Amino acid sequence: MTPPRSNGTISLLTDFGQRDPFVGVMKAVILAACPDATLVDLTHEIEPQDVRAAAFWLERVVGFFAPGSVHLVVVDPGVGSARRALACAAGGQLLVGPDNGVLEPTLRKDPDALVVELTDHRLASIGRTFDGRDLFAPAAARLCAGAVPEELGATLQDWERLDLRRPKQRGASITGAVVVVDHFGNLISDIELDPEQQVARVTVQGQRVPWGRSYSDVALGQPVALLNSWGCVEVAVRQGSAAAYFAANSGTRIELLLGN
Amino acid sequence: MTPPRSNGTISLLTDFGQRDPFVGVMKAVILAACPDATLVDLTHEIEPQDVRAAAFWLERVVGFFAPGSVHLVVVDPGVGSARRALACAAGGQLLVGPDNGVLEPTLRKDPDALVVELTDHRLASIGRTFDGRDLFAPAAARLCAGAVPEELGATLQDWERLDLRRPKQRGASITGAVVVVDHFGNLISDIELDPEQQVARVTVQGQRVPWGRSYSDVALGQPVALLNSWGCVEVAVRQGSAAAYFAANSGTRIELLLGN
Amino acid sequence: MTPPRSNGTISLLTDFGQRDPFVGVMKAVILAACPDATLVDLTHEIEPQDVRAAAFWLERVVGFFAPGSVHLVVVDPGVGSARRALACAAGGQLLVGPDNGVLEPTLRKDPDALVVELTDHRLASIGRTFDGRDLFAPAAARLCAGAVPEELGATLQDWERLDLRRPKQRGASITGAVVVVDHFGNLISDIELDPEQQVARVTVQGQRVPWGRSYSDVALGQPVALLNSWGCVEVAVRQGSAAAYFAANSGTRIELLLGN
Numbered sequence: 108m109t110p111p112r113s114n115g116t117i118s119l120l121t122d123f124g125q126r127d128p129f130v131g132v133m134k135a136v137i138l139a140a141c142p143d144a145t146l147v148d149l150t151h152e153i154e155p156q157d158v159r160a161a162a163f164w165l166e167r168v169v170g171f172f173a174p175g176s177v178h179l180v181v182v183d184p185g186v187g188s189a190r191r192a193l194a195c196a197a198g199g200q201l202l203v204g205p206d207n208g209v210l211e212p213t214l215r216k217d218p219d220a221l222v223v224e225l226t227d228h229r230l231a232s233i234g235r236t237f238d239g240r241d242l243f244a245p246a247a248a249r250l251c252a253g254a255v256p257e258e259l260g261a262t263l264q265d266w267e268r269l270d271l272r273r274p275k276q277r278g279a280s281i282t283g284a285v286v287v288v289d290h291f292g293n294l295i296s297d298i299e300l301d302p303e304q305q306v307a308r309v310t311v312q313g314q315r316v317p318w319g320r321s322y323s324d325v326a327l328g329q330p331v332a333l334l335n336s337w338g339c340v341e342v343a344v345r346q347g348s349a350a351a352y353f354a355a356n357s358g359t360r361i362e363l364l365l366g367n
Numbered sequence: 368m369t370p371p372r373s374n375g376t377i378s379l380l381t382d383f384g385q386r387d388p389f390v391g392v393m394k395a396v397i398l399a400a401c402p403d404a405t406l407v408d409l410t411h412e413i414e415p416q417d418v419r420a421a422a423f424w425l426e427r428v429v430g431f432f433a434p435g436s437v438h439l440v441v442v443d444p445g446v447g448s449a450r451r452a453l454a455c456a457a458g459g460q461l462l463v464g465p466d467n468g469v470l471e472p473t474l475r476k477d478p479d480a481l482v483v484e485l486t487d488h489r490l491a492s493i494g495r496t497f498d499g500r501d502l503f504a505p506a507a508a509r510l511c512a513g514a515v516p517e518e519l520g521a522t523l524q525d526w527e528r529l530d531l532r533r534p535k536q537r538g539a540s541i542t543g544a545v546v547v548v549d550h551f552g553n554l555i556s557d558i559e560l561d562p563e564q565q566v567a568r569v570t571v572q573g574q575r576v577p578w579g580r581s582y583s584d585v586a587l588g589q590p591v592a593l594l595n596s597w598g599c600v601e602v603a604v605r606q607g608s609a610a611a612y613f614a615a616n617s618g619t620r621i622e623l624l625l626g627n
Numbered sequence: 628m629t630p631p632r633s634n635g636t637i638s639l640l641t642d643f644g645q646r647d648p649f650v651g652v653m654k655a656v657i658l659a660a661c662p663d664a665t666l667v668d669l670t671h672e673i674e675p676q677d678v679r680a681a682a683f684w685l686e687r688v689v690g691f692f693a694p695g696s697v698h699l700v701v702v703d704p705g706v707g708s709a710r711r712a713l714a715c716a717a718g719g720q721l722l723v724g725p726d727n728g729v730l731e732p733t734l735r736k737d738p739d740a741l742v743v744e745l746t747d748h749r750l751a752s753i754g755r756t757f758d759g760r761d762l763f764a765p766a767a768a769r770l771c772a773g774a775v776p777e778e779l780g781a782t783l784q785d786w787e788r789l790d791l792r793r794p795k796q797r798g799a800s801i802t803g804a805v806v807v808v809d810h811f812g813n814l815i816s817d818i819e820l821d822p823e824q825q826v827a828r829v830t831v832q833g834q835r836v837p838w839g840r841s842y843s844d845v846a847l848g849q850p851v852a853l854l855n856s857w858g859c860v861e862v863a864v865r866q867g868s869a870a871a872y873f874a875a876n877s878g879t880r881i882e883l884l885l886g887n
Binding site for chain 3 (some may be wrong): 123124125126127128130131132134135136138139146155156184185186187188197233234235236237240241288312
Binding site (some may be wrong): 114115116120125145147148149150151152164168171172173176223267287289290291302320321322323324333335336337338341343346 | 383384385386387388389390391394395396398399402406408415416444445446447448492493494495496497500501
């Protein structure tokens with residue numbers, strides 16, 4: 108497969124929050140090197156160092172971007188350590204980030220994924236606390252300006268895998284867990300279903316939740332389980348917070364029984 | 368009136384928050400269809416499902432955009448239900464959003480407003496929980512790329528009205544309410560005045576508040592009422608929070624007496 | 628020195644928060660006047676009226692932008708008062724903001740800084756509560772579109788200085804203070820060091836903190852002091868919050884002893 112060429116768009120996904128100008132200065136570095144880049148914030152509110160949540164979202168959103176988009180992911184508990192830095196091509200997209208598993212579920216989907224270790228191109232600056240600015244942003248800018256990953260470092264044959272707890276299936280019974288509590292309090296689980304699959308029942312914190320197709324299938328304030336727009340089983344409360352209703356959070360068990 | 372053609376700018380106004388990549392993925396969908404779009408975030412911190420607050424701000428901000436801007440509004444408690452989806456031209460601007468009243472105060476100002484029901488152009492995807500991504504963003508991208516609303520669906524003659532509680536005037540006395548508590552704790556009311564009108568007094572939570580022209584008309588920590596830059600009566604505390612000072616919030620009554 | 632011409636990029640640094648569409652409407656005003664501007668948010672989460680924090684970050688980030696970038700700074704406790712409004716050229720960058728000291732540390736670094744008082748070009752609008760929209764954004768747009776500061780007003784020879792408490796040095800002993808607690812809980816101090824300087828010890832809240840070069844020099848949950856990527860002494864806890872660990876906040880004293 109020919110690696111994709113940049114289309115000029117760079118997405119940013121970090122745990123930097125928005126209180127400090129950290130994301131803004133990464134954008135300054137990118138625009139200084141690649142003035143025509145189009146920048147899209149995915150989120151900067153990943154919980155600090157939550158590599159799994161960042162990996163979960165990255166895997167699900169890249170397919171909505173035009174081929175040749177660059178995705179700059181900086182959730183990097185190992186900044187300043189010997190952990191490697193990566194530039195990759197996979198699934199028609201370009202990826203830049205630390206070698207800590209955050210890119211790995213996205214890479215896993217493409218058997219022809221190309222991964223290189225970023226070996227130079229560090230911004231001349233003091234300190235070792237901000238590789239987002241000094242290492243990853245310059246690499247993303249180079250990809251955006253037309254470089255292929257091989258120009259940024261030597262090809263790797265293996266990289267860190269992410270230890271994802273995957274749902275367990277036994278017959279028609281699937282046990283998964285909440286991976287994301289979203290802004291609305293919806294409980295997004297790691298159970299992925301085919302849209303045609305029938306669901307007999309979903310149980311959360313010992314309570315049965317009716318299966319539906321949209322939030323409006325139940326009355327205001329009532330819970331519903333459904334297949335959400337990310338292909339995951341989700342438990343919601345119509346115009347309310349399922350996290351509050353069920354006293355649930357990331358890691359809460361979700362049990363599902365397939366069938367009519 | 369000829370409906371305006373897009374100038375390439377799209378504003379986004381939602382209650383999605385910024386914790387999840389929901390806004391980012393809408394932008395991905397827009398840019399995949401319309402790579403040269405210029406995207407402007409109005410806010411994504413509307414309280415979940417607060418259609419009134421979104422409508423209040425939309426009505427006040429559109430006039431600051433160049434004619435032909437597209438405004439994508441997704442505050443959509445009825446997602447997945449039978450509520451209609453709209454694309455509109457009004458006041459020289461283009462609007463996209465659910466038919467739940469959120470666009471209606473803006474439409475009301477233009478007797479020649481054009482409203483169509485979005486009937487197709489849904490993104491091929493699973494789930495019914497994210498019309499922002501699957502229905503509204505593609506429509507905004509089409510308008511941005513040059514389509515007129517009529518190309519997106521059939522013209523409607525009526526649409527949902529927003530049940531706005533408007534201020535009540537009896538002689539020189541006006542009773543309104545706080546509609547927005549802003550980031551600084553300022554109390555923005557629904558009382559709109561002409562800049563030339565004289566105000567004798569303003570009362571909040573039983574306390575008289577002096578009338579002024581700017582925050583700096585009073586000492587630090589003191590309250591002042593004034594006509595703010597949105598044309599609304601606002602109660603503020605200089606370099607402090609009026610919401611805290613008056614223990615006020617959205618819905619708190621504001622009483623105003625016209626005259627010298 | 629010839630003042631720089633705009634490269635088309637405008638950064639925004641405010642205390643407006645993100646709950647209200649205040650930043651979005653400033654962008655609308657800019658884009659209406661200068662449709663090709665590239666907009667970069669530095670942060671809008673400066674604590675309300677915290678001129679010092681805004682000045683601290685502005686001084687440190689401007690150098691990462693390409694020459695000729697415009698920086699629009701609106702932390703403006705004196706809005707509506709007689710405080711002046713400024714447009715400046717300094718260090719190859721263009722600056723717009725209130726004359727309250729927020730631009731001054733950045734101006735101080737360039738002996739050839741050019742400062743003018745914004746005297747006209749106010750947007751025709753009601754109210755005196757939003758100079759960000761009505762005065763500063765139009766000025767930034769004019770600079771972005773190619774105007775030089777002198778076209779926006781009369782040159783000033785002096786302007787408000789910022790009363791910065793600077794660290795005190797006595798022999799090898801330096802006493803500074805935390806100026807920013809960042810999103811991760813890191814304590815960023817006002818002590819700037821040369822990367823070659825040796826540090827014997829750092830003390831915070833009576834506790835000695837080991838000196839290191841990166842967060843990963845200590846075990847998880849342990850504190851470390853280092854020279855961060857802004858050139859400042861910082862106290863951190865590896866994958867934790869130093870603010871919580873030391874019960875520290877903005878203003879907490881940091882003591883440092885130079886030497887081996």
